[in-house]
Structure formats: C-alpha cells, structure tokens
Amino acid sequence: MTAFSLPDVPIIQAPMAGGITTPALVGAVAEAGAVGSFGFAYSTPEVIVRDMAEARALTNGLINANFFVFEPVLPPNEADIATATEMLCALPIAVDKAAYDVLREPFVPDLEAQFDAVMHHAPDYLTFHFGLPPQQIIARAQAAGIIVGVTATCLEEAHAIARVGADFIVAQGYEAGGHRGTFTAFPKADEGLSSLSLTKAIAQWGGLPVITAGGIMTGADIGQAQANGAAGVQMGTAFLCADEAGTAPSYKAALTSWHDRRTVMTPHFSGRLARALENTFVSEMTQSAFLPFPLQNTLTGPLRKKAAQDGDVQFQILWAGAGFQKIQSAPATEIVKRLVDDMRNC
Numbered sequence: 001m002t003a004f005s006l007p008d009v010p011i012i013q014a015p016m017a018g019g020i021t022t023p024a025l026v027g028a029v030a031e032a033g034a035v036g037s038f039g040f041a042y043s044t045p046e047v048i049v050r051d052m053a054e055a056r057a058l059t060n061g062l063i064n065a066n067f068f069v070f071e072p073v074l075p076p077n078e079a080d081i082a083t084a085t086e087m088l089c090a091l092p093i094a095v096d097k098a099a100y101d102v103l104r105e106p107f108v109p110d111l112e113a114q115f116d117a118v119m120h121h122a123p124d125y126l127t128f129h130f131g132l133p134p135q136q137i138i139a140r141a142q143a144a145g146i147i148v149g150v151t152a153t154c155l156e157e158a159h160a161i162a163r164v165g166a167d168f169i170v171a172q173g174y175e176a177g178g179h180r181g182t183f184t185a186f187p188k189a190d191e192g193l194s195s196l197s198l199t200k201a202i203a204q205w206g207g208l209p210v211i212t213a214g215g216i217m218t219g220a221d222i223g224q225a226q227a228n229g230a231a232g233v234q235m236g237t238a239f240l241c242a243d244e245a246g247t248a249p250s251y252k253a254a255l256t257s258w259h260d261r262r263t264v265m266t267p268h269f270s271g272r273l274a275r276a277l278e279n280t281f282v283s284e285m286t287q288s289a290f291l292p293f294p295l296q297n298t299l300t301g302p303l304r305k306k307a308a309q310d311g312d313v314q315f316q317i318l319w320a321g322a323g324f325q326k327i328q329s330a331p332a333t334e335i336v337k338r339l340v341d342d343m344r345n346c
C-alpha cells in the first residue's frame, strides 16, 4: 500500500472522460493546490503520453489519472445491432443509417497498454471506475509510489476495494453526474445511497480513507462530507463550466441555463446507467432497446458527433450531477479559490 495523503485543498477535480479533462484544466486545478484528474478511459496510449506530458509541463502539482475497468464484452449478434440501430434511426435527427456501422473489435481499450503509457510521466494518483483493476497493476503503481483509489457505490464494493489492497475509496453517491461506478452494469440490488450516507457508512467501517463524490458543489457541501468522515471530495459537475474544460459551448450553455430541467439516470447513451440532464434523446429513448456498455456508446457516437457539430444539445450527452444549478463559469483556479474561501467561511 501507499500512504494516503491529499493536498491542503481537499478537492479532487473529477476525472471526466470524453475530452473534458484537458491538460489545461488538469494543470490549472493542480496549480491552484487541488488535485487535477484526467479521464483517460477511452484514450489511446499516444494521447495518454501526450496529455500527461503537457500537464506536467504546466504544473508540479498533483495529478490523478483515471481508467475504466471494462467487463468482458461479447461480440453482439446482428439482430441486436439491427434493433438498437433502428431505435437511433427513428429519432428526429438526420444521421444516415450507414453511419451507424461502427462496431469493430476490439470493443474495449487495453488497460495494460493504457497503464504502461501513463507510467511515462507517472501520476500521483491512479483511480479506477466500474470495478477492481488487476492486482498486478495496483502493485506496480504502488511500487512507484502512486496512491491508488477505486470507486464504490455501496459498502460491499468498499470492502472488496480494501481486500484488493487499494489505498482509498471514492464513495460515489446517487447524485453524481456521469456513469454510476457500480462493479456490474446492472446490479441486482442497487440501494442508490446518497453520497453522504455512503460516506458515513464507509467511514464508520473505517477500512480505508474516503473521498465523497456526488452533488458536491459548494464549500458547505465539502464541510458536510468531512463532517460525515470524508478525507476530501471529488467534484465533477462543478468543473464542467471551467474556462479550461473541454466541455462543448452548447453543453456549457445548457448547464447554465436549464435550471428548470431535472437530471435523470439513463442507460441509453452508453449501455450503462449515468446521470444526465434530460433532453430529447433521453426522453425519446426511455423504452428503447440498447446494446451493452460500451457498445451502445460506440453506436451512439455518429449521432452525438452530428449533434455536437450542429450545437444541438437535444442529442448530445449532457452528463450532470444533481447539484448542477450551482455551477460556476470561471477559470479553474478561480473556482478552486472560491470553494476554499467558501469552506473557510462555513
């Protein structure tokens, strides 16, 4: 194990895969004294090496690199692909049916290759989402002095994280934006614990340090997480409108203006449950068939690309946590500074 520690500013900017966590964002957050995180889940080794080098050139601060632990994916059968494709073709957005011919092996990235790439400019923290990474990856990271964390959504997952020898737990509550980090895509029983209830349960058990994730938007929220036993917090939505974030301008505009909308859990963008702002895609797809994760993510790629090109927020992924109304649009250093001031005044 590696001894767990956080900087004086007990905030980890959440890893957010899909181009949001740019080197500029990670560098700025780390320079401000918090932990900047890369969401490298879908990144190639070349991009991982490049982005880590770019961020390291910007800061000597603390950097986290995050990966998904994908469940094995069986090749889908033609009938299931056809059904899922028909569902997308029925949506009111002009994408040619042929554009959906995108499913090719390998369906998931090679975690070992991603890990080798990240070790070129070793991060300070390494975190994993959707389950336990292979033991040898944890051991190699810890041997290099890297602190290893894994997401838990319930106490049983927290116990398993401790058993595998990780150094800390990211307690992800039901309010969290983006993918719910359950160890299996659709667990038989998901209690849907709030971030504070989960934090409290894990802290009382006391196996490993806890970082609270989900709906943390203000200094007062950070104080509450600490009062429930957290060592710190992981905040995603709070950084989506940072100037340096790779969030599309139309997505940022929805986050700052759709205050009358709600966030909902949907499996239809990717094949796994994730919290997003409710838009036309989400409401039209409610009853639709979909492929397993991450095949559905690949299949919806052409539709999402067209929507992004057109600035059409009704068909983009708008991941957002339940506290999105409190989002701030500012440089990342300013967001961190305001959160720290806010914490001290609470």
Ligand SMILES: Cc1cc2nc3c(=O)[nH]c(=O)nc-3n(C[C@H](O)[C@H](O)[C@H](O)COP(=O)(O)O)c2cc1C
Residues within 6 Å of the ligand: 014, 015, 016, 017, 020, 039, 040, 041, 066, 128, 129, 151, 172, 175, 176, 177, 178, 179, 213, 214, 215, 216, 234, 235, 236, 237, 238, 319, 320, 321, 322, 323
């Ligand atoms: C746009 C977006 C993308 C995300 N991508 C990842 C990811 O790649 N890896 C990960 O571990 N968590 C990811 N998450 C979840 C965050 O780690 C964290 O649990 C969540 O942001 C906390 O809730 P909040 O958004 O209310 O702060 C993502 C969250 C968002 C909003």
